[in-house]
Amino acid sequence: MYQHFIRLSLMALLFVLAVHPASAQDEEKTPEKAEQEKGKKKGGFKDYADLITKDAITDDGLFKVHQVDEKYYYEIPFSLLDQDMLLVSRISKIAPGLGGGYVNAGSKTNEQLIRWKRMNNNIHLKAVSYNSVANDSLPIYISVQDNNYQPIIMAFKIEGFNPDSSAALIEVSDLFLTDVTAISGLSDRLRKAYKVKSLDKKRSFISRMSSYPENVEVRHDMTFSASEPPANSRTGTISLEMSQSMYLLPEQPMQARLFDKRVGWFTMRQIDYGSEALKADQKTYIRRWKLVPKDPAAYARGELVEPVKPIIYYLDPATPKKWRPYFKQGIEDWQVAFEAAGFKNAIIAREAPTDDPDWSPEDARYSTVRYVASTTRNAVGPSVSDPRSGEIIESDIIWYHNHLRSYRNRYLLETGAANPSARTLNTPEAEIGEMMRRVISHEVGHALGLPHNMKASYAYPTDSLRSASFTQKWGLAATIMDYTRYNYVAQPEDKGVRWVRMLGPYDNYAINWGYRYIPGADSPEAEKTTLNQWISDKAGDPMYLFGSGNPYDPSSQTECVGDDPILASTYGLKNLKIVAPNLARWTTTDGEGYEDLEELYGELLGVWSRFSSHVVANIGGVYERFKTTDEEGVTYQHLDKAEQEEALDFLLENVFTTPEWLLQPEIISNISASGSIDRIRSLQTRQINNLLREDRLKRMVENEALNRTKAYTMTTMMKDLRAGLWSEVAKKEPIDAFRRNLQRSHVARLEKLMKDDQAERSDISAVVRAELKAIQRLAKNAAGQYKEGIVQYHLQDIDAMVETILHPLPVGTK
Incomplete structure (x- = not known):
């Protein structure tokens, strides 16, 4: 039934x-x-063939990347989840004027350690920090992890899996087409400056995505709506092309080397909570390439040994052929320094292969020197390093084409008086090549881990730079990492001297200190005794001092040469006084305009100003010598009174008097209808403001409090300055237009000092008030002694200016 x-x-x-x-x-x-x-599987995932269609554009490397129409996918192997990677964000193409000249194509905007992590059916891109660490065997490791929770940059839905289910497919388009702060090209400062509203997704796009064995590269355009863009204001738009480089880091980090500030290195910092110190112990490590000897036994015997993996730089195919030999030399000049560290053939230059279609300068396995067609006058030596250990992974030196012009101009201005071959706009090719070689060496030095060392020029006696034998052997400074570009000290009668910088003894010393392999030292701490001994061996020798450059130390000034800034600037000005009357003849060409002359004249004024700044640094100056507690002497020492008085005398004679030698009629009458008075006023005002900086005056007050009779006091300096700047009034002599401008600038600077010091009411206010009263009396008493005219009116105006400063009208009074 x-x-x-x-x-x-x-x-x-x-x-x-x-x-x-x-x-x-x-x-x-x-x-x-x-x-x-169609194709949906259990769990909502799609079939691989439905995601990555036959029309997909795929590139395989670290992992596969796919473009399917307007969608972009990462195929991330599960083996790469939770692996440390480095994400570096750079601006590859930049809007005109963005950043006011301090940001260029190639500028890095962020560098962060990341990990891809699976969470259920999503993949998270997380930012990881090694700023706080502890050994994972210690109990405090748990607390370090809990108090340094990793932020999620973006979460991605898993769309599907590859055929053997060993990798997850995620669509990453939104990472590059939305305004993700972690990879953006615009900082908060730039957003505020240009009144950026938002990213326009419709005008943003991914232009390229490539995968290499050790890295993934993405190029994407970001277009922002902005009320006040730096250029093309009517568009209301800022467009950038961003470069995102993701590098797989070594599974086992290189052994780090502890930093010592007595030797200059780029660094990275960690706070070690597992340290035996009774505090969270901040440790600083240097950034360097990993060099290990192929034959450790031979290395230990003191033989030169090749490294397992040398540092290799490839020349950009765009580099003009005539410059390639100089670029190669600039790179391989560092071989001598590495030999001091026990390595031979440690750094090698090669031309990029033109017959290998798979070779790319963006492949992290290759470091390059790129030749960029740009009007930027610069060269840079950035590198990418592992934040866990400081190991430099790869580097791209960038040479901007117009940098040649900067060096030609400086060569003419600073050496032309004594160097006949520099007296032209068509500098001989071999000499330009030599300059380029040394610039490349300088930038490679940065890429090796070395920062600027502005104290290296102070190692050499100033008069020794006039000696052919000395300069040809030792160069112009103890390191190529100083900004000692040219020998502006040598005089016309000095024959055979070296004009252009080169590597020096400090370079060998620093590379040995940072790169020498120390057998048996299996931790950073185990190396410390040896590293300290190497520094102690050179203690007291100025060739091995380090100083990064600061405004208060006259022995650590940028663009300076020799150990006596006053003498060096005296020689430099003597040369400029030869260059100035010849500048028009050396820089004009029949049938051409005066644009080159105008450019060179502007730079001539800049050189004069720079020489002046070097001398200003002596006043209120403090020598800085980094020391450890076991060394003799002090770290900071004020300059002697006599040195400071000599510096002010130089300024009164060479800077604050009217520089008639700069007012060349043949130049002035051909470059502009007016402006000479304003140019000189600007330069002299800059030095007045520099001399009367608040921090400088405070150092003088402190020096007087500590050293009393040995100090050059702020009061004395102010009186000496007033006597020099207002000397015509005391002598009842004519006061020209340049001098009148300088006197107004003097009063204006005193006014600013008084206003800035109102809250503190320090000794600065008291001295400034007394100075203003003295100037007012001087002007009031002298005004009637001049006949009616501009000088009398000027002094009457000074009287009125000071009266307003000392007795301002109440707020709201008309």
Whole structure:
């Protein structure tokens, strides 16, 4: 009976299906809905073939990347989840004027350690920090992890898996097409400056995505709406092309080397909570390439040994052929320094292969020197380093084409008086090549881990730079990492001297200190005794001092040469006084305009100003010598009174008097209708403001408090300055337009000092008030002694200016 019922039911069902071949639900299904459901698997994942279609553009490397129409996918192997990677964000193409000249194409905007991490059916991109660390065997490790929870940059839904289920597919388009702060090219400062509103997704796009064995590269355009863009204001738009470089870091970090500030290195910092110190111990490590000897036994015997993996730089194919030999020399000049560290052939220059279609300068396995067609006058030596250990992974030196012009101009201005071959706009090719070689060496030095060392020029006696034998052997400074570009000290009678910088003894010393392999030292702490001994061996020798450059130390000034800034600037000005009257003849060409002359004249004024700044640094100056507690002497020492007095005498004679030698009629009458007075005023005002900096005056006050009779006091300096700047008034001599401007600038600077010091009411206020009163008396008493005219009016105006400063009208008074 039951079986009979079943047969009847099946017959009825078949009858219904015959009449209605599709269910009501099937009738409502659209073609689009059917396509969406096609390929769906358990868990909502799609089939690989439906995601990565036959039309996909795929690139395989660290992991596969895919472009399917306007969608971009990462195919991330599960083996790479939770692996440390480094994400470096750079601006690859920049809007004109963005950053006011301090940001260029190639500028790094962020560098962060990241990990890809699976969370259920999502992949998270997380930012990781090694700023706080502890050994994972210690109990405090748990607390370090809990108090340094990793932020999520972006979460991605897993769309599907590759055929063998060893990798997850995620669509990453939104990472590059939305305004993700972690990889943006615009900082908060720039957003505020240009009143950026938002990223316009419709005008943003991914232009390229490539995968290499050790890194993934993405190029994407970001277009922002802005009320006040730096250029093309009517568009209300800022567009950038961003470069995102993601590097796989070594599974086992290189052993780090502890930093010592007595030797200059780029660094990275960690706070070690597992340290035995009774505090959270901040440790600083240097940034360097990993060099390990192929033959440790031979290395230990003191033989030169090749490294397992040398540092290799490839020349950009865009580099003009005539400059390539100089670029190669600039790179391989560092081989001598590495030999001091026990390595031979440690750094090698090669031309990029033109017959290998797979070779790319963006491949992290290759470091390059790129030649960029740009009007930027600069060269840079950035590098990418592992934040866990300081190991430099890769580096791209960038040479901007117009940097040649900067060096030609400086060569003419600073050496032309004594160097006949510099007296032209067409500098001989070999000499330009030599300059380029040394610039490349300087930038490679940065990429090796070395910062600027501005104290290196102070290692050499100033008069020794006039000696051919000395300069040809030792160069112009103890390191190529100083900004000692040219020998502006040598005089016309000095023959055979070296004009251009080169590597020096400090370079060998620093590379040995940072790169020498120390057998048996299996931790950073185990190396410390040896490293300290190497520094102690050179203690007291100025060739091995380090100073990064600061405004208060006259022995650590940028662009300076020699150990006596006053003498060096005296020689430099003597040369400029030869260059100035010849500048028009050396820089003009028949049939051409005066644009080159105008450019060179502007730079000539800049050189004069720079020489002046070097001398200003002596006043209120403090020598800085980094020391450890076991060394003799002090770290900070004020300059002698006599040195400071000599510096002010130089300024009064050479800077604050009217520089008639700069006012060359042949130049002035051909470059502009007016402006000479304003140019000189600007330069002299800059030095007045520099001399009367608040921090400088405070150092003088402190020096007087500590050293009393040995100090050059702020009061004395102010009186000496007033006597010099207002000497015509005391002598009832004519005061020219340049001098009148300088006197107004003097009063204006005193006014600013008084206003800035109102809250503190320090000794600065007291001395400034007394100075203003003295100037007012001087001007008031002298005004009637001059005949009616501009000088009398000027002195009357000074009287009124000071009166307003000392007795301002109440707020709201008209």
